[in-house]
Amino acid sequence: MIYILILSIFLGVEVIAHVPSVLHTPLMSGSNAIHGVVIIGAIIVMGQAEADNYLALTLGFLAVVLGTLNVVGGFVVTDRMLELFKKKK
């Protein structure tokens, strides 16, 4: 796990090292959507909650909703921003 962690840190830095400043905002928005991957955790919480554990069920449900908002909203907003860039071509 640590191995992957360190590799990912370098990858993250390398991948965006030469981004033009015009794209800072869409890139921020795009990576915002990507960290929505936290939803996977929310799904696991939700999926494993016993039917009588209302606290876990409620929290899990809330977490999935919030995570989905992050993922879907993030990608759609990014797409809208980039749509404007494309038109200029």
Add this chain to the structure above:
Amino acid sequence: MQSQVLEIIYLIGSITFIIGLKMLSHPESARRGNLVAAFGMTIAILGTIFLYRDEYNQPFASFNIILIFIALVIGTVIGVLAAKRVKMTAMPQMVSLFNGMGGACAAIISVVEYQHHFAAGEYGYSGTVLAGLLIGSISFSGSMIAFGKLNGNVSDKTFPFQSVINLILLAGLVAAGIYLAIQPETNMPVLGMLAAACLVYGVLFVMPIGGADMPVVISLLNSFTGVAAACGGFIYDNQVMLTGGILVGSSGTLLTILMCKAMNRSLLNVIVGSFGGSASGGATAGTTQGTVKEISLTDAGVLLSYSKKVMIVPGYGLAVAQAQHTCHELENLLEEKGVEVKYAIHPVAGRMPGHMNVLLAEADVPYPKLLEMEDANSEFASTDAVIVIGANDVVNPAAKKNPQSPIYGMPILEVEEAQNVIVMKRSMNAGYAGIENELFYEPKTRMLFGDAKSTLQKLVTEVKAN
């Protein structure tokens, strides 16, 4: 079998995030990159729902799967509606809002996992759970404040020794987190209090930072949420969460630093916000002698109509007043009169990289009309009139001439090279950097006070009359 398929799906997901991020950093491929990452996310989500097996090799109960889908649908509908309806100028706060949702999600996961199976002795595990809680909730409340600030609901607030108090509070939070992590029994009340304190810290952290620096803060909180998601990856031994989270964490940190660099400031400077009164006092002394001349709308209209070449320098004021369409109207009108109109875009105009490009693109301003800083600077000398709309620091000659100035060294648009400069501004107040602008006192500069949109509208009428 299922779990191996899921592993492969996660691998594909991780790869799409990397490729997506890479493509997002090039203008031509950016949009496809976003879709690639979205595709990876979709398969990772669906794969988790149907192929995930717990430690007893059991799939999720169908009751739970139904609930998951209900939650997914609710989130999707709200997310799409919110993202589609938001105005282009409100994009940064929207990103902040969604970021906060991710942070909250990570915090909730930690709460549930904390009360779940919390075996004594597994410090690595319990530490990750608490780290996820801390970072997630700080990111959530911080993002909400950032959202409020950009939306204009929350104003900047500072009190004495704020940075010291914040540091002490942060140290206390970390200490409490470590205490809970090494406790053999679960202690829900203390955990609740810790979560609440983290929320308060998030508020205090963002509160004193000026609205103009919010994009940097959002980018920073964005990378926080990435780290929180990576904590989730550790908790569940889940590679896609780990790689996705860390990718965002590290690239987000780098992006934050790049943004600071574009403004010629350090990250620490933004966070501590030492940019206030003391620095400006020394810098302004002796440089701001002279009188400010106003120009009437009629004169401005005449000047523009009979110019050969006009350069428009948009800034934050244009964004705030949502004046981009009126600005385009003025541009069309002048073009009809045979005036050559171009836009000079400073990389951090609007204090948000690319902000002006997005705004003007929304108003259908053709792309070739937008000049980058270097190109614009070589054209100012042959320009008859420059209209500065709601921009200040990016045209402040002090950045070139005055080594004492806090913005010294920041590249600027050299509008003073042009024949005439008209500055549209709401008042004589200093820009976000809190420093005076000697450009306003130059003999060739005239001021046009008022809200950017209404002033532009009046100017359009004047130009029409000519």
